[in-house]
Amino acid sequence: xxxPAPDADLGGPxxxxxxxxxxxxxxxIRGGLFNRTTATVQAVDGIDFDVVKGETLGIVGESGCGxxxxxxxxxxxxxxxxxxxxxxxxxxxxxxxxxxxxxxRHVQMVFQDSxxxxxxxxxxxxxxxxxxxxxxxxxxxATARARDLLARVGLAPDAFGRRYPHELSxxxxxxxxxxxxxxxxxxLVILDEAVSALDKSxxxxxxxxxxxxxAEFGLTYVFISHDLNVVRYISDRVLVMYLGRIVExxxxxxxxxxxxxxxxxxxxxxxPSMDPDRRxxxxxxxxxxxxxxxxxxGCRFHTRCPFAADVCRTRMPxxxxxxxxxxxxxxxxxxxxxxxxxxxxxxx
Amino acid sequence: xxxxxxxARGYWSNVLRRLMRDRVxxxxxxxxxxxxxxxxxxxxxxxxxxxxxxxxxxxxxIGTPGNLLGTDELGRDMLTRLIxxxxxxxxxxxxxxxxxxxxxxxxxxxxxxxxxxxxxxIMRTIDVFYAFPSVLLAIAISGALGAGIFNxxxxxxxxxxxxxxxxxxxxxxxxxxxxFVDAARASGAGALTIIRVHILGNVLGPVFxxxxxxxxxxxxxxxxxxxxxxxxKPPEAEWGLMLNTLRTAIYAQPLVAALxxxxxxxxxxCFNLFSDGLRQAMDVKL
Amino acid sequence: xxxxLLRRFVYAIPIALGxxxxxxALVHISPGDPLASVLPPDASLxxxxxxxxxxxxxxxxxxxxxxxxxxxxAGDLGVSIATGRPVAGEVWHAFGNTxxxxxxxxxxxxxxxxxxxxxxGYWRGGxxxxxxxxxxxxxxxxxxxxxxxxxxxVFSVQLNWLPATGAGPGGSAxxxxxxAHVRFLVLPALTMSVIPLGIVAxxxxxxVGDILSQEFVDALRAKGLPESGIFLHxxxxxxxxxxxxxxxxxxxxxxxxxxIETVFAWPGTGFLLGNAILQRDLPLLQGTILVLAMFFVxxxxxxxxxxxxxxxxxxxx
Numbered sequence: 001x002x003x004p005a006p007d008a009d010l011g012g013p014x015x016x017x018x019x020x021x022x023x024x025x026x027x028x029i030r031g032g033l034f035n036r037t038t039a040t041v042q043a044v045d046g047i048d049f050d051v052v053k054g055e056t057l058g059i060v061g062e063s064g065c066g067x068x069x070x071x072x073x074x075x076x077x078x079x080x081x082x083x084x085x086x087x088x089x090x091x092x093x094x095x096x097x098x099x100x101x102x103x104x105r106h107v108q109m110v111f112q113d114s115x116x117x118x119x120x121x122x123x124x125x126x127x128x129x130x131x132x133x134x135x136x137x138x139x140x141x142a143t144a145r146a147r148d149l150l151a152r153v154g155l156a157p158d159a160f161g162r163r164y165p166h167e168l169s170x171x172x173x174x175x176x177x178x179x180x181x182x183x184x185x186x187x188l189v190i191l192d193e194a195v196s197a198l199d200k201s202x203x204x205x206x207x208x209x210x211x212x213x214x215a216e217f218g219l220t221y222v223f224i225s226h227d228l229n230v231v232r233y234i235s236d237r238v239l240v241m242y243l244g245r246i247v248e249x250x251x252x253x254x255x256x257x258x259x260x261x262x263x264x265x266x267x268x269x270x271x272p273s274m275d276p277d278r279r280x281x282x283x284x285x286x287x288x289x290x291x292x293x294x295x296x297x298g299c300r301f302h303t304r305c306p307f308a309a310d311v312c313r314t315r316m317p318x319x320x321x322x323x324x325x326x327x328x329x330x331x332x333x334x335x336x337x338x339x340x341x342x343x344x345x346x347x348x
Numbered sequence: 349x350x351x352x353x354x355x356a357r358g359y360w361s362n363v364l365r366r367l368m369r370d371r372v373x374x375x376x377x378x379x380x381x382x383x384x385x386x387x388x389x390x391x392x393x394x395x396x397x398x399x400x401x402x403x404x405x406x407x408x409x410i411g412t413p414g415n416l417l418g419t420d421e422l423g424r425d426m427l428t429r430l431i432x433x434x435x436x437x438x439x440x441x442x443x444x445x446x447x448x449x450x451x452x453x454x455x456x457x458x459x460x461x462x463x464x465x466x467x468x469x470i471m472r473t474i475d476v477f478y479a480f481p482s483v484l485l486a487i488a489i490s491g492a493l494g495a496g497i498f499n500x501x502x503x504x505x506x507x508x509x510x511x512x513x514x515x516x517x518x519x520x521x522x523x524x525x526x527x528f529v530d531a532a533r534a535s536g537a538g539a540l541t542i543i544r545v546h547i548l549g550n551v552l553g554p555v556f557x558x559x560x561x562x563x564x565x566x567x568x569x570x571x572x573x574x575x576x577x578x579x580x581k582p583p584e585a586e587w588g589l590m591l592n593t594l595r596t597a598i599y600a601q602p603l604v605a606a607l608x609x610x611x612x613x614x615x616x617x618c619f620n621l622f623s624d625g626l627r628q629a630m631d632v633k634l
Numbered sequence: 635x636x637x638x639l640l641r642r643f644v645y646a647i648p649i650a651l652g653x654x655x656x657x658x659a660l661v662h663i664s665p666g667d668p669l670a671s672v673l674p675p676d677a678s679l680x681x682x683x684x685x686x687x688x689x690x691x692x693x694x695x696x697x698x699x700x701x702x703x704x705x706x707x708a709g710d711l712g713v714s715i716a717t718g719r720p721v722a723g724e725v726w727h728a729f730g731n732t733x734x735x736x737x738x739x740x741x742x743x744x745x746x747x748x749x750x751x752x753x754x755g756y757w758r759g760g761x762x763x764x765x766x767x768x769x770x771x772x773x774x775x776x777x778x779x780x781x782x783x784x785x786x787x788v789f790s791v792q793l794n795w796l797p798a799t800g801a802g803p804g805g806s807a808x809x810x811x812x813x814a815h816v817r818f819l820v821l822p823a824l825t826m827s828v829i830p831l832g833i834v835a836x837x838x839x840x841x842v843g844d845i846l847s848q849e850f851v852d853a854l855r856a857k858g859l860p861e862s863g864i865f866l867h868x869x870x871x872x873x874x875x876x877x878x879x880x881x882x883x884x885x886x887x888x889x890x891x892x893x894i895e896t897v898f899a900w901p902g903t904g905f906l907l908g909n910a911i912l913q914r915d916l917p918l919l920q921g922t923i924l925v926l927a928m929f930f931v932x933x934x935x936x937x938x939x940x941x942x943x944x945x946x947x948x949x950x951x
Contacts, residue, residue, distance in 0.1 A: 075534045104536040117527035121359060121549035127528075130545065131535035164359065177531075184535060476652030479931050480923075481889030488923045491911045492660040568777045572893050575779055576908060591780060595897075598798075602787040609780025617775035624771075 009053070011089040016050035017188055017220050018107070023047050023073055023083035029293065039293050043069040045244035046083075048319075051188065056214070056221040058235030058252070060228055060267070064292060066244040067224045071192040074222065075109045076100055087188075105135060108181040112193035114173035118165040124176045125150065125161035131184045142183075149179035152216070153209060171202035175209065182217065190222045195230065207234060228271045232256055237327075240264050243292055243300040246319060250328030260322060260330035263301045299333065309333070311340050366629035373625025376618040383615060387434030396425040398432040398585045407601045418604040420590065421597050426604060429585040430611055436497070436586040437612065440579060441567035444501050448508030449559045455509070456516025457551060461524055461543055471517060477510040486569050490578040500579040504569055508562055515558045516551060523550045553630055561623035564616040571612050587612050639939055646935045653931055654706070657924040658699050661916050673715065711921035716913045721921035724906060729925060732895070732902030735823055736887040743827030744834055744880050751838025752872075756865070758843060766835050773832020782825040782897040789821060796820050799899035822898040826891060830883040837879045841872040874945035881937030885930040 025044040028037040044066045051057050061067050072078040074085065076093065084091055087106065091097035108131075111117040118127050128146035133139065147157035153175040165173055174194065181189055191210070195203045207230065214221060225231050231238060231252075238255040240248040240263065248261040259265045296303050302312040311333050319329040320336045333339035367373055386393050395416070402423035410418045417426040459470040477485065489503035523529065524547065532542045571588025573579040580586035582593065590608040597605045673685055686692060693701075705711075711721035747770075754766035790798035797818050845851065845868050854864055892904030899905065903922050910918040 072530075077530050077534055101536040104534055109531070109534050111527040111531065113527055117531050119528045119532075119546050119549070122545075130532065130537070134532075134535055134537040134541060180531065472648065473652070475649055476656060479649050479653050479934070480656070480927050481886045481930055483886075483890035483892065484923060484926055484930075487892055487907060487911070488657070488660055488919070489663070491907070491919050492664040492916065494665060494914070564775055568775075571777060572779060575893065576896060576911060578911060588777075591777075591783070595783065598783060598787050599791055602791055606780070606784055606787065609777055609783060612777045612780060613775065616777065617772065620771055620775045 009088070013053050015053070015089055016086075017053045017088055018051040018074065018222075019086040020047060020049050020051075020074070021084050021086065023070075023085075024081045025069055025073055025078060026081055041292050042244050042295055043292065044073060044080075045295075047241075047244075047246050049239060049246065049249060051220060051222055052237070054218070054220055055236040056223050056234055058231035058238040059222065059224045059241060060226065060231050060238060061241035062267075063226060064243075065241045066292075067226075067241055068192055069244075070241070071109065071190050071222070071224050074190050075107050076103065077109075105184045106186050107188045107190065108184060108186040109190040109192060110174070110177050110181050110194040112196055114170050114177055114197065115165060117177050118173060118180075120165055123162050123164060124155075124168070125157070127165075127176065128180045128183050131180065135184065145183060146179070149182055150176070152182075152213070153179045155179075169202075171198055171206060174198060174206055178206075178209070178213070182213065185217075186219070188220045188222070190224070192224045193226070194223075196225060196227060203230070210234070228267065240267070243295050245300060246331060247301065248328075248330040248332075249319070250322075250330075254322075254328045258328075260328070260335050261301075261332045262305050262307055262334070264330075266304075299331075307334060307341075307343055309341050309343070315339075363626075363629045367625060370625040370629065373622050373629075376622040376625070379614065379618050380622065383434055383611075384438060386431050387438055390432045390435060394428040394431040396428040398424060398429045399583055400424060407597055407604065409601060410603055417607060418601060420594060420604070426607060429590060430587070430607060433585040433587045433590055433608065434611070436580050436584060437567065437571055437588065438615070440497060440500055440504075440570040440574075440586070441615075442563055444504035444570070445508055445559050445563050445566050447501070447505040448512050448562075449555070451505070452509045452512025453516045453552070453555055456513040456518075456555070457520045457543060457547060459513070460517040460520025461539065461547060463521075463524075467517070470513070474510040474513050477506065478514070482507050482565065483569065483572070486573060487576070487578070490573050495578050495581055497580055500570060500573045503573075504566055507569070508559075508566065511562065512555060512559060516555045519551045519554050520547060523547055557623060557627045557630055560619060560626060564619040564623070567612060567616050567619070638942060642935065642938055642942075646931060650928060650931050653927045654703055654924065655699065657920055657927065658702055660920050660923065662695070664916060706924065711924065712917035714910075714915055714918045716909065716915045716918065721917050724918065725903065725922050725925050728901060728903045728906045728922070729929075731900065732888060732891050732904065735819060735826065735895070735900060735902060736884060736891060738819055738823040739826035739887055740830060740880070740884050742823065743830035744883070746827070747831040747834030748838050748876060748880075750831070751835040752842055752868075754835065755839040755842025755846070756868070758846075763839070766839060770832035770836040770839075773828045773835075776828060778825055778829060779893040779897050781828060782822065782894050785821050785825055786897070818900075822894050822900050825897075826887060826894050829890075830880070830887060833883060834876070834879060838872060838876050841875055842868055845871045874941050877944065878937050878941045881933060881940065885933045889926050889930055 023044055024046055026040040026042050029039040029041060030037055047070065049057075059067055059070065069078065073080050076085070084094075085103075086092065087098055087103055092103045093100050118124065122130070125143060125146045128149055129139075129142035132142040132145055137145070147161055150157040150160055155172060155175055160168070160172070160176075165176075168176065174197075178194075194210075195206050198206060210221070211234070213219065221234075223231065223234055235252045237250065238252050239246055240255070240261065242263050248255065248259065248264045255264060256268065259268055296313075297316075298314045299305070299308070299312040299317050302308040305312065315333070317331045317333045317336065317339065319331045322328040322330070322335070333341035334343050337344050390398075402419070405415070405419050405423040407421060407423075408415050408419040410416075412418055415425050415427070417430065420426055420429065455470055455474070459467040480488070486503050486507045489506055490500055493499035493503065529542060529546055532546050537545075570579060571586070571591070574586050574588030575592045577592070580589045582589065587608040591605075591612075594601075594605040594608065673682060677685070691698065709722055711725065713719070714721050714724060717724070750762075750766045750769065754760075754763040757763060786798040789796045798821070800818055851864060851867070854867060859867075888903075891900075891902060892907050894900070895902045895904030896908045903926060906922050907919065909915065910922065
C-alpha cells in the first residue's frame with residue numbers, strides 16, 4: 001500500500017527533500033527496414049544528487065546535456081529506465097512508498113514556453129484552478145485559491161482572472177504558470193528554464209518574485225538554466241551537467257569561485273564578465289559537445305579537454321569530494337589522487 | 349505593459365464576430381438556412397403534393413402557370429419535389445458526416461493520445477480504407493449492402509471516418525506534445541480528465557472545420573448513390589434520384605432536367621465556402 | 635534513399651492485403667447467402683454443390699479468404715453471374731477504356747490546372763487569381779454527373795456538335811484514334827477533368843505563393859536574376875509536390891469515373907460497376923473494385939517513389 005503524502009515535514013531538516021538515486025533514461029532511435037532500435041540517446045546516464053530542504057539547487061549545462069530530461073524525470077513526466085526518487089524519506093511510485101498522484105501534489109514544475117504551457121481555450125483562473133479540482137477541491141474553493149494566487153504573483157485577479165493566455169504578455173503568462181504550479185501547495189518546484197524566454201528586465205522581476213514566493217511559502221527550488229549569471233544569482237548550490245552526467249556539484253561560491261572540473265572552468269570562462277580582473281585567460285571550450293547518441297568512452301569530456309590523459313579515455317571518473325570544501329564534488333580524474341592522471345591533485 | 353487592456357473575450361465570440369464580417373460566408377449561411385428551413389417545413393412551404401402525378405401535365409417548361417418550375421416526367425410539380433427533395437438529400441448528405449465526426453474524432457483522439465501500439469493498430473487500419481478512392485469505397489459498400497437510405501448512410505459513414513480520424517489524430521498528437529498537457533499530467537490528472545478538459549477543447553474546433561468541408565463531398569456522393577439507384581428508391585423525392593429519372597428528358601425539357609443538380613451544386617458550394625470562411629475565422633491550419 | 639524506398643514498398647504490402655480483405659468482405663456483408671450471390675438464381679442443386687466446394691463456403695472465413703486470394707493472385711476473379719464470362723476478362727477490357735478516358739481527362743485537367751495555378755499564384759490578388767479561386771471551388775463543389783448532363787444538353791442537344799453517349803459508331807470493340815471515335819471521348823473527358831483541374835490549380839497556387847514568400851526568392855531578385863529565371867526556380871521547386879497531387883488525382887479519376895461513365899454510357903469500369911449494381915452481380919462488383927483499388931495502391935507507391943526521387947530534401951533514411 002502506498003502511504004498518503006504527508007503535508008507536514010517528515011524527516012527533519014537534515015533529510016533531503018528529494019533524493020535522486022542512480023537515475024537513467026535512454027531514448028531509443030528507431031529506423032531501418034522494420035523500425036528497429038538502431039541507436040539510443042543516453043539523455044540521462046546515471047545521476048545521483050540530493051535536494052536539501054529549503055535550498056535552491058541550480059542545474060547548468062549546454063543544450064542537449066540532459067537538463068530538461070532530468071527535470072521531467074524529477075516530476076515523473078518521464079519514467080526512468082533505472083533508479084529511484086525518494087521524497088522526504090518515502091520512495092516514489094513503489095508499493096510501500098508514495099503514489100505518483102500524491103507525489104505530484106508536492107512536486108510541481110514551471111516550463112520554459114509560457115505560451116505552450118497554458119491551455120489557449122481556458123481562462124487563466126481556470127488553468128490555475130485545474131490542479132486543485134483534480135485533487136478534489138470544490139470548484140468555489142479552487143477558484144478562490146486561483147484568485148488568491150494571481151494576486152500573490154502580482155496580477156490583479158479582477159483584471160486577469162477571466163483573460164485567455166493570448167491576451168497576456170510573456171512575463172504575465174509566466175507569472176500565471178508560477179501561480180498554477182503553486183496551486184497544489186507543493187513543497188518542491190522544478191523551474192525548467194522558467195525565465196530563459198523572457199526579456200532581461202522582465203526576467204529580473206520574475207526572479208525576484210520567485211525569491212519572494214520561496215520565502216512566503218517555504219519552498220524548495222530546482223532551478224534549471226543555461227544562463228550562468230542567473231543561476232549564480234538565485235542558487236545556493238549548483239550542479240553542472242555534461243552529456244547526461246553530473247560533472248561537478250557544490251555550493252554556489254565554490255563552483256563559481258574555485259571550479260574543480262575543467263568543463264566547469266571552461267563554461268565559466270566563456271561567461272562574459274564586466275570586471276576585467278575576473279576575466280580568465282583559460283581557453284574557451286573548442287567545438288560542439290559530442291553526439292549524445294554515441295558518447296565517447298571514458299570521461300565524456302575528454303574529446304574537448306585540454307588536460308586529457310590516457311586514463312580519461314578509458315575509465316569513467318566518479319564524483320569525488322574535494323579535500324577541503326565540504327560538499328563540493330567533481331567527476332574528474334585530476335580531482336582524484338588515486339586515478340593515475342599525471343596532473344592529479346595530491347592528497348592533502 | 350498592457351495590464352489595462354480591454355475586457356477578456358472568449359474564443360468563440362471572437363470566431364463568431366470574424367465570421368459575421370465575412371460577407372461570402374454570411375451569404376452562404378443565409379442560402380443554406382433558407383434551403384434547410386424550406387425542407388424542414390416542406391408541407392407548409394411547398395405549393396403542392398410531391399407524389400401527385402398527372403399524365404396530362406408531363407414535362408411542362410419552367411414558368412408554367414401552377415407549376416412555377418415546370419413538371420417532371422410523371423407530371424409532378426418540380427418546385428414541390430425540389431423542396432421535399434431537400435429533406436432526403438440534406439439528411440443523407442449531412443448525417444454520414446455527423447456520424448463520421450463522432451466516430452472519427454473518438455478513434456483519432458484515442459489513437460493520438462495513447463500513441464504506441466494502439467495508435468499503430470488504429471491508424472494502419474484506417475490507412476487501408478484510405479487506400480480506396482472515396483467514390484469507389486462508397487459504391488463498393490453500398491453496392492454490396494444493396495439500395496436504401498440506411499445502407500447509403502452506412503457506406504458514406506465508412507467513407508468519412510478515415511479522413512476525420514486522420515485529422516483528429518494529427519491534431520491530438522500536436523496538442524498532446526504541448527507543455528500544458530504535461531503540466532496537467534504533472535498535477536496528477538488522469539487521462540480521461542486531460543482529454544476532456546485539455547485535448548477536446550483544442551481538437552474539436554479544427555476537426556469540426558474539416559468536417560464542414562466534407563459535407564459538400566458527402567452531398568455529392570449521397571445524391572450520386574441515388575443517381576446510380578443505390579440510395580433513395582422511387583417514388584421518393586431526392587435530388588440525385590430526380591436527376592436520374594429526368595435524364596431521359598434532356599431532349600424535351602433540358603432546363604427542368606438540370607434543376608435537381610443545380611440544387612446539389614448550390615448546397616455543395618455553399619458548404620464549401622462556409623467551411624473556408626469558418627476555417628479563416630477560427631484561424632485553423634490543416 | 636534506397637532503404638526508404640524499400641521500406642515504403644514493404645509498408646505497401648499490408649495495405650494491399652488490407653484492401654483485399656475489404657474486397658473479400660464485400661460478398662460477406664451483402665445480405666443473404668454468399669453462395670446465392672455468386673450463383674445465378676436458376677442454378678441447379680448439383681451446380682450449387684460444386685460451387686460450394688470451389689469457393690469453400692463450408693470452411694472457416696480465413697480459409698475462404700486464403701482460397702479467394704490465391705485464385706485472385708492467379709488472375710481468377712470468379713465468374714460474372716449476369717454474363718457467365720470470367721470477371722478478369724471483363725474488367726481488363728473495361729479498364730482499358732477507363733484508362734483512356736482518365737488519361738485524356740488528366741492531360742487536360744492537369745495542364746490547365748497547373749497553368750491556372752501558376753499564373754494565379756504568381757499574380758496573387760489579380761483577376762486571374764480570383765478566377766482561379768472561383769473555378770477551383772466550383773470544380774470541387776460541382777456534382778460532376780450533373781455537369782456531364784449539362785454539357786450534354788449544351789453540346790449535344792442544343793448545338794449538336796458532339797455525341798452524348800456511347801464509345802463510337804460501332805461500340806467500343808473497333809476503337810481507333812480517328813475523329814469519328816474520339817468525338818465520343820470529348821464530353822466525358824471534359825467533365826471528368828473539372829475536379830482535378832480545380833484541385834491542381836488550388837494546390838499549385840498555394841505552392842507558388844509559399845515559394846514566392848521564401849527568402850531565397852528575394853535573394854535571387856537581389857542578385858539580379860530576371861523574372862523569367864525566377865519563374866524557372868518556382869517551377870523547379872513546385873514540381874515535386876504538384877506531381878504528387880496529380881498522381882493521386884489520376885487515381886481518383888480512375889476510381890471515381892463510375893458516375894460519369896454512367897451518364898455518357900462509356901463502356902469502362904464504372905459502367906461495369908453500374909451494371910454489376912443493377913443486376914446484383916457481386917463477383918463482378920468485387921473483381922472490379924479489387925482491380926481499381928489495387929491500382930490505386932500501386933499508384934500511391936509510385937507517386938511516393940517519384941516524389942522522393944524528384945525532391946532532394948526528402949532523404950528519409
